[in-house]
Amino acid sequence: MASQAKTGAVQVTGEVVGLRRAGDYHVLTVTAGAIAERTKPGHFVAISVGGPQSSMLLRRAFSIHAAQSRGVYGGTIEVVFAAHGKGTEWLAGLRRHDPLNLVGPLGRPFALPKEPVSCVLVAGGYGSAPMFMLADQLRARGCRVHVLLGAATENRLFGVLEAKRIAASITITTDDGSLGHRGRVTDVLPDLLTRTNADVVYACGPMAMLAAVAKVSSAHGAYSQCAVEESMACGIGICMTCVLPVIGDDGITRMLRSCVDGPIFQGDRVRWDDVGTVPSDALGAPVIGGH
Amino acid sequence: MIRSVTAQSPSSRATPPAPVIDMSTDLAGVLLPSPVLTASGCAGAGRELDQFFDITEIGAVVTKSIMLDPRSGRGTPRMAETPSGMLNSIGLQGPGVEVFLDKDLAWLRERGARAVVSIAGGSVDDFTRLASRLRHVSDIAAIEVNISCPNVESRGHVFACDPVAAADVIAAVRRNTAPGVPVFAKLSPDVTDIVAIAHSVVDAGADGLSMINTLLGMVIDTDTMRPALAGITGGLSGPAIRPVAVRCVYQVHAALPHIPILGMGGIRTGLDALEFVLAGASAVSVGTVSFHDPSAPARVARELAQALADRGFGSLTEAVGYAHRSHTAVPSARAERVYSPDGTQHPREAVEVEDLDPEFEAGAEG
Ligand SMILES: Cc1cc2nc3c(=O)[nH]c(=O)nc-3n(C[C@H](O)[C@H](O)[C@H](O)COP(=O)(O)OP(=O)(O)OC[C@H]3O[C@@H](n4cnc5c(N)ncnc54)[C@H](O)[C@@H]3O)c2cc1C
Ligand SMILES: Cc1cc2nc3c(=O)[nH]c(=O)nc-3n(C[C@H](O)[C@H](O)[C@H](O)COP(=O)(O)O)c2cc1C
Ligand code: FES
Numbered sequence: 001m002a003s004q005a006k007t008g009a010v011q012v013t014g015e016v017v018g019l020r021r022a023g024d025y026h027v028l029t030v031t032a033g034a035i036a037e038r039t040k041p042g043h044f045v046a047i048s049v050g051g052p053q054s055s056m057l058l059r060r061a062f063s064i065h066a067a068q069s070r071g072v073y074g075g076t077i078e079v080v081f082a083a084h085g086k087g088t089e090w091l092a093g094l095r096r097h098d099p100l101n102l103v104g105p106l107g108r109p110f111a112l113p114k115e116p117v118s119c120v121l122v123a124g125g126y127g128s129a130p131m132f133m134l135a136d137q138l139r140a141r142g143c144r145v146h147v148l149l150g151a152a153t154e155n156r157l158f159g160v161l162e163a164k165r166i167a168a169s170i171t172i173t174t175d176d177g178s179l180g181h182r183g184r185v186t187d188v189l190p191d192l193l194t195r196t197n198a199d200v201v202y203a204c205g206p207m208a209m210l211a212a213v214a215k216v217s218s219a220h221g222a223y224s225q226c227a228v229e230e231s232m233a234c235g236i237g238i239c240m241t242c243v244l245p246v247i248g249d250d251g252i253t254r255m256l257r258s259c260v261d262g263p264i265f266q267g268d269r270v271r272w273d274d275v276g277t278v279p280s281d282a283l284g285a286p287v288i289g290g291h
Numbered sequence: 292m293i294r295s296v297t298a299q300s301p302s303s304r305a306t307p308p309a310p311v312i313d314m315s316t317d318l319a320g321v322l323l324p325s326p327v328l329t330a331s332g333c334a335g336a337g338r339e340l341d342q343f344f345d346i347t348e349i350g351a352v353v354t355k356s357i358m359l360d361p362r363s364g365r366g367t368p369r370m371a372e373t374p375s376g377m378l379n380s381i382g383l384q385g386p387g388v389e390v391f392l393d394k395d396l397a398w399l400r401e402r403g404a405r406a407v408v409s410i411a412g413g414s415v416d417d418f419t420r421l422a423s424r425l426r427h428v429s430d431i432a433a434i435e436v437n438i439s440c441p442n443v444e445s446r447g448h449v450f451a452c453d454p455v456a457a458a459d460v461i462a463a464v465r466r467n468t469a470p471g472v473p474v475f476a477k478l479s480p481d482v483t484d485i486v487a488i489a490h491s492v493v494d495a496g497a498d499g500l501s502m503i504n505t506l507l508g509m510v511i512d513t514d515t516m517r518p519a520l521a522g523i524t525g526g527l528s529g530p531a532i533r534p535v536a537v538r539c540v541y542q543v544h545a546a547l548p549h550i551p552i553l554g555m556g557g558i559r560t561g562l563d564a565l566e567f568v569l570a571g572a573s574a575v576s577v578g579t580v581s582f583h584d585p586s587a588p589a590r591v592a593r594e595l596a597q598a599l600a601d602r603g604f605g606s607l608t609e610a611v612g613y614a615h616r617s618h619t620a621v622p623s624a625r626a627e628r629v630y631s632p633d634g635t636q637h638p639r640e641a642v643e644v645e646d647l648d649p650e651f652e653a654g655a656e657g
Contacts, residue, residue: 008342011586048583055375057529057583103585233370233377234582236342238335240355240381241370255363255384260339276521277366284361284387 009106009236010034016098017073022080023155025126026092027065029078035104036075039067041134042227042264045077045104046235049087060087061232061259063130063204064105077104080129080158106235107263110134110202110225116142117199120192120222121167122185122213124205125151128158130227134202135166144168146196150185150209154178169196186212193220203227203267207275214267224267230258245271245279253282312596313606316350316573319473319498319551321432323350323405323574326607327564327592330555330578331356331409331435331477332381333528334588336395337402340581344589346404350574354395356411356437359420361387366521371510376529376557377579378508380522383411383440388424400430409435409477410464413443418460422467435475435553436464436497439504439526451479451504454491465496473498475553478543480535481507489543489550499551500543501576503536529579533557537570544571544612559587561594568595568607569614 014031021027035045046059062079069075083092094100110130113119119138121131128149135145147167151157152175160179163170171188172180181188186209193201193216203213204227217224230242237260246256247269255278256262271279278285316326328350334340337352346352364384371378385391399406408431412418418436425431438457441447450456457476465474476492478485480503489500505526510519518524536556544552554572558564559580567575575595577588584590595607604610 011343011584055530056372057375057377057579058370058372059583101584231368231370233379234585236585237339238333238585239370239379239582240332240364240384241367241379243364243367243369243384275367278363282363284363284384286363 007038009104010038011101011103014076014100014102015073016094016096016100017076018096019092019094022158024153025080025082025156025158027078027080028091028094029076030100030102031073031075032067032077032102032104033075035102036067036077037069039064039077039105039133040109041137042107042110042130043105044107044235044263045079045102046106046232047079047091048101048103049090056087056090058233059103059235060091061106061229061235063126063227064133065129066133067105077102080126082126082156103235107259108261110227110264112137112141113143113200114141116144118144118146118196119200119202120146120148120189120196120198122148122189122201122203122205122209123150123158124185124209125156126158127203127205127209127227128163130204131202132159132162132166135163139166143200144196146192146198147171148173148185148189148192149180150174150205152176184212185209186216189213189216190220193217193222198222200225201267207272210267210270211272211275214270214272218268225264226267226270227263228258228265228270229263232259235259245274245277245282247271253279255282255284312600312604313608314592314596314599316607317551318433318553318574319475320471321473323432325350325592326568326574327588327595328407328553328574328576329353329581329588330576331437332379333576333578333581336391336406337399337404338395340585340588341402341404343585346402349588349592351405351407351432352399353407353435353576354391354399354409355385356383356409356440357385357388357391357421358383358411358413359388359417359424361385361390368520369522369525371519371525373508373510373527373529374531376527376531377582378510378520378525378527379505380520380525382522388421392424392428396428396430405432406430407433407435407475409437411437411440412460413440415444415459415463419463419467422464426467426469431472433473433475433499434464434468435477435501436461437477437504438492439477439479449479449481451477451488452482454488457488458491458495461492461497462495465498475499475501477501477504478539479504480532480539480556485539486542486546489547493547493550497550499553499573500547501553501555502539502543503532503556506532506535528557530557530559530563533563533566537566540567540572541570541614545615548612548615558591559583561591561596561598564591564595565598565610568599568610569612571612571615573608573611 365382554567555576
């Protein structure tokens with residue numbers, strides 16, 4: 001029956017197992033029961049913030065960084081977050097054993113190649129959070145995994161050591177040059193794609209970075225998958241707040257929900273320059289002179 | 292499957308056996324086994340929420356307002372969080388009525404869920420055509436008419452804010468809808484006198500009233516120093532608007548006590564739902580709170596049943612409009628009980644109830 005599908009999302013009240021710092025970020029580990037079992041790389045979780053009587057009504061979305069379906073605590077998941085607003089500040093103040101209400105796993109995960117191809121994983125800031133689970137699965141399929149991490153400063157890079165452990169190569173950029181190349185990931189990406197003869201590019205980070213990665217990948221004939229970050233009110237597909245213009249197989253642009261049709265989209269299908277707007281040729285766009 | 296309930300009301304402190312109470316309700320001739328529904332635009336067509344609770348157990352799914360043709364809606368950002376609420380400016384994105392019937396209504400029918408179909412349009416003619424299209428479609432429990440849309444033939448004035456335009460739409464829908472299917476007019480709180488609009492749509496043939504839709508609001512982002520929403524203004528919803536909604540239901544029920552009301556606006560718990568029922572709602576919709584707690588409609592239904600049982604009601608219908616009873620009337624046995632937070636009931640000590648002004652006044656202050 002549809003309501004009992006083992007692949008769908010569940011709502012779980014978990015318990016905080018740990019909260020630690022990693023540079024400018026916080027890494028939260030929480031028990032998550034069935035969410036952990038069902039998580040695939042690229043899935044996200046929506047966390048309610050502020051406690052049961054919270055005046056912050058909307059859940060916050062975070063990529064799932066790690067999921068462990070067995071262990072002393074049963075299933076656990078990890079998320080990596082930057083505390084920069086009311087909800088994330090609240091999360092940063094959590095203590096061990098605090099209850100936390102979670103809904104997940106949400107969204108469509110990354111698609112994995114069937115063949116053992118060459119893959120480049122590009123991440124900006126905390127965008128690297130979902131990349132390690134992905135890298136593990138790619139490696140298990142015999143893919144070569146190259147990692148490119150970028151951030152404003154060294155403190156905003158996440159998972160440099162872990163990346164070194166799992167990747168065939170790692171490239172780092174920082175805007176201020178505090179680690180790796182000074183500049184942006186897109187400055188070094190074309191070279192990296194050539195050098196690694198990349199077939200598939202996976203990207204997660206700010207929209208401007210994704211747009212650039214998608215363009216560069218297409219130019220190199222690589223297939224790209226980008227994890228977008230749109231503001232979401234529900235995270236489960238019922239409110240229509242999280243839309244962006246995406247071109248379908250039939251060539252028609254539709255305003256798709258990034259929470260259920262994404263957050264992973266094929267890079268060459270998103271109309272990056274039109275994100276935020278409704279392109280006039282999108283299905284159901286307002287007709288000039290009509291209504 | 293794990294389903295959890297966030298402890299939000301005293302009734303969830305332990306897991307009490309489900310109270311034996313008749314929760315069925317009559318919405319203008321349509322009998323629903325439960326008085327808790329979803330709210331239009333806050334549940335899609337029920338499919339997603341069905342992951343979190345059994346969608347067939349609630350009163351009905353009120354579907355996202357559907358228009359004749361596909362609609363892409365507005366640009367993003369489409370939402371902004373506000374204290375205990377949110378603003379939205381979706382712009383009625385939807386697939387158009389044909390796809391809706393093929394995919395969404397068909398799914399609801401197959402799933403065995405009751406459906407209240409919400410319709411929206413930009414002209415009386417749009418509404419007429421929508422109602423005619425739905426006329427021969429089976430398995431529609433009721434039609435909810437979203438009149439909080441701009442009238443393209445009247446410089447974008449919202450139908451719901453003009454008693455004549457609102458009545459024109461409702462009359463057209465009523466005329467083109469099968470006799471057994473009730474038509475609910477969904478009212479906007481953004482009017483000077485909601486009772487006048489209610490009278491007007493009831494005179495035009497509305498069988499029931501849904502209230503309230505969102506309140507027009509605005510947030511300015513202090514970093515960019517521009518409006519936070521791409522649509523500039525948006526509709527405010529969530530617990531922040533609940534007192535406004537309860538007031539609207541109370542006023543309209545006082546004026547039109549025989550018209551069934553589907554009450555909504557910020558319902559988060561069973562006690563919130565009870566406020567609406569006491570004010571005069573025969574059923575309630577849970578909207579924005581489903582974004583916070585996707586099992587909210589089912590939870591609110593359980594909590595409402597418990598809250599009614601705790602107060603000695605044997606059925607939901609006994610409680611509808613109960614807050615309107617005269618202050619001077621001899622209190623019934625149940626009204627004499629007082630409830631302490633642990634749920635125990637004591638007989639009320641003799642308290643002199645002052646004979647308050649029975650005349651209900653809107654906006655007493657300011
Ligand atoms: C699919 C997805 C995955 C994400 N993964 C991560 C992650 O792994 N680590 C991380 O630190 N952040 C992640 N984010 C962003 C994260 O959701 C926001 O940082 C967070 O919601 C901000 O909440 P706040 O209360 O601190 O900010 P506030 O500004 O107080 O939030 C107000 C409202 O705006 C929304 N909002 C604000 N900023 C964002 C944003 N950047 N994206 C989406 N919604 C926003 C909030 O959800 C909330 O509803 C992700 C977002 C999405 C959509
Ligand atoms: C995101 C969103 C979309 C909505 N879409 C519709 C809609 O399509 N038609 C409609 O009649 N009301 C719509 N509403 C209004 C709700 O149905 C409801 O009347 C209002 O939000 C108040 O209830 P609530 O506080 O429980 O959400 C929408 C509300 C929200 C938050
Ligand atoms: S966030 Fe509600 S539909 Fe995507």
